[in-house]
Each structure stands twice: as C-alpha cells, then as structure tokens.
Amino acid sequence: MTQKNQQILLARRPSGAVDERDFRLVETDVPQPAEGQFLVRNLFLSLDPYMRGRMSDAKSYAKPAEVGEVMVGGAVGEVVASRHPKFKPGDKVEGPFGWQLYALTDGKGVRKIEDRGIPLSAYLGVLGMPGVTAYIGLLDIGQPKAGDTVVVSAASGAVGGVVGQIARIHGCRAVGIAGGADKCRFAVEELGYDACVDYKAGRLDEELRRAVPSGVDVYFDNVGGEISDAVLLRMNAFSRIPLCGLISEYQHPEPRGLRNVRSLLVNRIKLQGFIVSDHLQRWPAALADLSRWVSEGKIKYRETVAEGLRNAPAAFIGMLSGKNLGKQVVKLS
Known part of the structure; x- marks a missing residue:
C-alpha cells in the first residue's frame, strides 16, 4: 500500500x-x-x-x-x-x-x-459500549421497578440519553439533569424524559425538588460533585445509585468529593460503582435488546x-x- x-x-x-x-x-x-x-x-x-x-x-x-x-x-x-x-x-x-x-x-x-x-x-x-453501560448500570445495578422515579445526570450524553429511555420502557418516571436549556429541551422532546433540570440555571435544589415530588428511587450518576450532592438529599429509603462516572472531577487535580454522605446511611442506599467490561456475559442480551429498541423506534439517539x-x-x-x-x-x- x-x-x-x-x-x-x-x-x-x-x-x-x-x-x-x-x-x-x-x-x-x-x-x-x-x-x-x-x-x-x-x-x-x-x-x-x-x-x-x-x-x-x-x-x-x-x-x-x-x-x-x-x-x-x-x-x-x-x-x-x-x-x-x-x-x-x-x-x-x-x-x-x-x-x-x-x-x-x-x-x-x-x-x-x-x-x-x-x-x-x-x-x-447506543449499540456499543455507552448503550451497554446504560443497560447494565440501570437494569442490573439500579434494578428499577415500574413506577419508580429514575434520575439521570448528564442526561443528554451518550450514556445518560439511553438510560432515561430504558427507564421509560420499563415503566419508570425519568428525570434528567443536564447543562443548558437546549440540552434539557432535547432530553424531554426527543429522548422522552418526563422532566429535565438545567443545573446551569442556578436553581438546582429548587428545580430538582419540584421535579421529584415523591423522591428518587434510582439515581444513575455520571458526574459526581455538586449535582450528586443535590440528588442525595432527595433519595428515598432503600434507593439505588449505579455510579458510572465522575466527569465533574476529571479535569480537576483536587477532587471535590461528596458531602451529603449521611444520606447513604439514613436512607440505606445501595451505591455501587461499575465498569461495563466486568460484565461481558451480559453484552449479548444487552445488545439484542438495544438493537430491537432502536429498530422499533423506542430508543432514539x-x-x-x-x-x-x-x-x-x-x-x-x-x-x-x-x-x-x-x-x-x-x-x-
């Protein structure tokens, strides 16, 4: 050549x-x-x-x-x-x-x-690593039940955008958190989120409280930091947190960390970090479902x-x- x-x-x-x-x-x-x-x-x-x-x-x-x-x-x-x-x-x-x-x-x-x-x-x-990450993190670790409220940070991203749609497919109420009005509009109007909170608007606590009046059953965490601290204050008893990423900290040499850790104890929350490559046995089923949902128009990207x-x-x-x-x-x- x-x-x-x-x-x-x-x-x-x-x-x-x-x-x-x-x-x-x-x-x-x-x-x-x-x-x-x-x-x-x-x-x-x-x-x-x-x-x-x-x-x-x-x-x-x-x-x-x-x-x-x-x-x-x-x-x-x-x-x-x-x-x-x-x-x-x-x-x-x-x-x-x-x-x-x-x-x-x-x-x-x-x-x-x-x-x-x-x-x-x-x-x-959607039919690769990010989609499978969304699938395994939500369904295997988050274990949502129909009627649960699922909150997703970075809701308009490659992983978060799929998480919200899978939650809706399983009968859950999906609430996204994203940065900017355009991203929130995309999350609701195109991805089908029930609501989206714009954290850049400066009213995160107030808007989140309004968006999840019954609390949070599953929080799919892609970002960590201040956003996750705000969600921790809204978590229900025995809720679950699949910890997928900490993008708010990747660009900073000194991580901020979480401050509302008390919620993990008093609400008996299950928080589990996960890496999708640890779950290779689940990839075929995940890809089969994701492919079907994309073909049926149930998942958009x-x-x-x-x-x-x-x-x-x-x-x-x-x-x-x-x-x-x-x-x-x-x-x-």
Whole structure:
C-alpha cells in the first residue's frame, strides 16, 4: 500500500484540564498484517470520558495509555487486508483500534457488525459500549421497578440519553439533569424524559425538588460533585445509585468529593460503582435488546460529529466540558 497512516499519540500526561498540546499527530507507513492478523481502515472514532482517566498513570481499573503511544479508543471500520481466518476484506468491525486511520489487530476484543441498515457510528454509541453501560448500570445495578422515579445526570450524553429511555420502557418516571436549556429541551422532546433540570440555571435544589415530588428511587450518576450532592438529599429509603462516572472531577487535580454522605446511611442506599467490561456475559442480551429498541423506534439517539483525525483532540476537550449533544464521534473517512 502507498497510503500513509495518521496517528494521534499521547504526548504528555495532563495535570488538570486536558490541553491540545497533550497530543501529537504523526504520519507513519500503513502496517501489513502478519499471519493471524488483519488491517482495519477506521471510519469513525469514539470519544468517551473514560479516556481522560487513561491519560493518567494513577491506579485505576485499566492500564493507562503510554506516553508516545497511540491514544486508546474504540473505532468502527472496514477490514482492508487479512491473514486471519475469521475476518475477510469488506467486513465491518468495531474494536479498540485507537486514534488512527489504520489499525492492525489479531481480533481480540473485535466484533463484526451485521448490516441492519443502522449507521456504523451507532455501534460506538447506543449499540456499543455507552448503550451497554446504560443497560447494565440501570437494569442490573439500579434494578428499577415500574413506577419508580429514575434520575439521570448528564442526561443528554451518550450514556445518560439511553438510560432515561430504558427507564421509560420499563415503566419508570425519568428525570434528567443536564447543562443548558437546549440540552434539557432535547432530553424531554426527543429522548422522552418526563422532566429535565438545567443545573446551569442556578436553581438546582429548587428545580430538582419540584421535579421529584415523591423522591428518587434510582439515581444513575455520571458526574459526581455538586449535582450528586443535590440528588442525595432527595433519595428515598432503600434507593439505588449505579455510579458510572465522575466527569465533574476529571479535569480537576483536587477532587471535590461528596458531602451529603449521611444520606447513604439514613436512607440505606445501595451505591455501587461499575465498569461495563466486568460484565461481558451480559453484552449479548444487552445488545439484542438495544438493537430491537432502536429498530422499533423506542430508543432514539443523537451524535455530535467532528471531521478528521486532527480535530479529535479539540473534540475530546469539548466533550469533557459538555459541548457535545449525545454521542461524540470523529468521522475519519
């Protein structure tokens, strides 16, 4: 092949907020597959909050990205050359291919995508890791019952947007929390939330109290910090909190932490952090249900699309500050 590969490397570990100088764009030769490998031309790159944690070398649930190496991340693409018995040129695939135009892989962690008339980028969002995260976190950990009130922070995001719709499918009242009138309007009018509280309006406690008059049975927490403290004051006895993310703290070297911890005790709340990759046995059922709900129109989704690999760092920084609506992806082709 005469094409060149472009890659974005982790140039340095950020201290505090991520900066575009933390990344470096390089050009390399396109690699050729050895026996048991295949080459993927990436078409869409996924940008997700967890990547901020991978940029740090602090102890975590996964190995950090290495300085000088390709930035970690999922992507969807097309097999263009193969010496692997289970993958052939033309196959559409999703996997941990990283921030680059071409990726060489042995197939570990890669899934084939069947042609169902659904855009490929959806397999990075509602039909990918974020959708499965929403499904497992809400249904397995949150365990909602019909009639429950489910509150979701970052309600217009890739995960939160799916959580609210699954809650509604299961007969729950879904209340979102999002930043800005436009995001709240999207959550209610397009995603079907029963109500949405705009935390940027400066009336979080008052508006939340009005939105959940019967209290909160399940709080799907994507953000932590002040928003989670406000929700803790509205939790019902024996309620559940699936702790999915802490995006309010990812850009700050000194975490704020929770202050209304007393509510966990007096309300006998179950709070459980979870990582979706710990639940691989649940992925097939989750993806089957999510695919059916998308096909039936019961789950809707929105994407924010950046154009070109070189714009991935700026799009990633924008996502961390809440500039995206729905799932953030980068179109590479």
